[in-house]
Every structure is written in structure tokens, then in C-alpha cells.
Amino acid sequence: MSCYHQASEVIRSAGYRLTPQRLFILEAVYHLGGHVTAEQVLAYVQKSSPYVDLSTVYRTLELLVSLGLIRRFSAPNRPNEYEVATAEPHHHLVCLRCGRVEAVPAEPLSTVLREIVAAHGFTPDETHLAIHGLCAECHAQERSHEA
Amino acid sequence: MSCYHQASEVIRSAGYRLTPQRLFILEAVYHLGGHVTAEQVLAYVQKSSPYVDLSTVYRTLELLVSLGLIRRFSAPNRPNEYEVATAEPHHHLVCLRCGRVEAVPAEPLSTVLREIVAAHGFTPDETHLAIHGLCAECHAQERSHEA
DNA sequence: CTTGTATGTGCAAATATTTGCAGTTCCAAG
């Protein structure tokens, strides 16, 4: 169900207005699928509605994040990416050398994580953790480099 | 041992030049302690050497990160922070609502994390993970808000 | 001590993102 109709309901019932810009942006995020940048969303939206502004895209994405409809994913030195929250809960392994991003299932990591930080009264976002480190290839290179 | 002499040795032996700017920046990071922003580093450095440029600070901090001498810590919507890597290994709990950052000991999280992602051939940065979520206070507020 | 040159720096412009503000629009109430 990659239809964004339910999402627009969430916006309305949270007391926010349903503007054409928001609908276009929702459609873009749902249609494009996977990870998208604000710039990509804008490009898609402008095909239907040329006068939408980048700042509106950012503001709307931020709104969708706060409503839990999409998730923000930011890695150092590259534009933020967003994805619909209906995707399977998962975490990201971000390679600090090559920048590659790999997805891993949320479980059992989330459960372990939750238990460990619970002692601090903290409620982690269990469904979307960015783990930085080295992927297998870069780790191998690093070792041979040092030797 | 908050002396940065060893750090300058690391720079030299990694084949990088030991410029006055780099020494000033090292001193700033070690002297200021805790989490510092590029702007704070610049302010401190300029007390001794007024013509150092912000971009040099960024480039140097980046260099120090790649040498493992300091760690970068970035949270959405706020300037990056850096800290000397000699501090106790720990993770950060970042509250998505109030932005507060709390530190938790690296263990036992790091060990668990390493075991879980090992299956993907991934080598995580075990000493510095940013866990996003809600702190106790904001979580309580969120709940009362919904009710 | 001099010198060549790769490395590093300052500056200014580019990139990514946020924000202030004045004008526009959605939509609840009449």
C-alpha cells in the first residue's frame, strides 16, 4: 500500500492543513520510494507544480518526520535522506570511509538497545539507528594499509 | 594527561606537517575539554593567532578525526561537536525534542553491538554511537500531550 | 643553511539547511 492517502489523514487529524504543496510532497516521497533527498523531492514536485520552494520541502519533510510518517537519515558530509516510515523497521550501517549504507533488520538490536538504555530513562528510536564504522571491504583495506 | 604533545607526534608520524595553526587548534581542543564546536575552537585559537581561518579549523578537525585523535559528534539541527578521543569510551543519548545529550558508558552496549553486526562483516565504531530518541522528561510530556 | 615542492592556508564562493517576514490560503464558524 504505497498510497499516501492515510498519511494525509494523519496530517489533517493532527490539526495541520492539507495544502497542495504538502500533497505533492507526500506523493513524491511515496512515489520515489527508498531514500530520497530534499532536492530529489523538489525536482519531482516541480514537475507538477513548478513554484514550490525548497524551503517548503524542508519544512514539510520536517513536519512528516515529527508526525512519524517518514524518517530522517543523516550522515556526515552528505545531504540528509528521508524515507517512508512504513518500510520494515531497520538500522543503517554507515561506512565512514566509502560512505556506503547498508540496512540491517531492527531486531534483535532494538530490543537489546532498549533494555540497556532503559536504566537512563531514555526511550530510543528503536526503528532507525545509524551505526557508523567500517564496512568489510574498507576494513580490509585499512588493515593492509597499516601493515 | 591533557597534554597534546603525543597528538602532535601522531600527526608527524602519519606524514602530515606540523603547522602553527594545527598546534593552536590541538591546544584549543585539549584545553577546552568536553564537547567543542568549530566556532569555539576558532575563538580560542584567535586569542593567540588572530588570522587563522574557520575553514582551517574545519579541515584540521577533520584531519584529527581521521587520525582518531578526536571524535565528531553530529546531531540534526545543531553544529557539530568534537571531543578528544582519550575520554572514556561512551555513547550519546540525543533527545529529539529538547536536544539534550546524555553520555552512557560504552559497555555493555559496544560488545553487544559488535556481535550483532559482525554477521554483516561490519566493524562498528564501538566507542561512539549516537542514539536518538526521547529523554525521560520529553517522553512524559509526549504521553500527556497525546492523552 | 639553502631550496624544491608537496602540503597547507586564507579567501571567497558553493552547498546544505534554516529562519524572518510579508503576503497568501485553508477551513471553521457564521
Place this chain on the structure above:
DNA sequence: CTTGGAACTGCAAATATTTGCACATACAAG
């Protein structure tokens, strides 16, 4: 259907960070 006002938007400027480039300098070799 009209309308008032809070919510929203576009625009331009601010903020955080990176990058291209020409000039400067650390330092290895002579």
C-alpha cells in the same frame, strides 16, 4: 457562500560547512 485569522508559503537572508584556487610554508634532500 462568505469571511477572519491562524497556519502556510515564497523569497531572501542567515547559518553551518565544504571546496577551488592561488599563494605561502614546512621540511627533506643537497
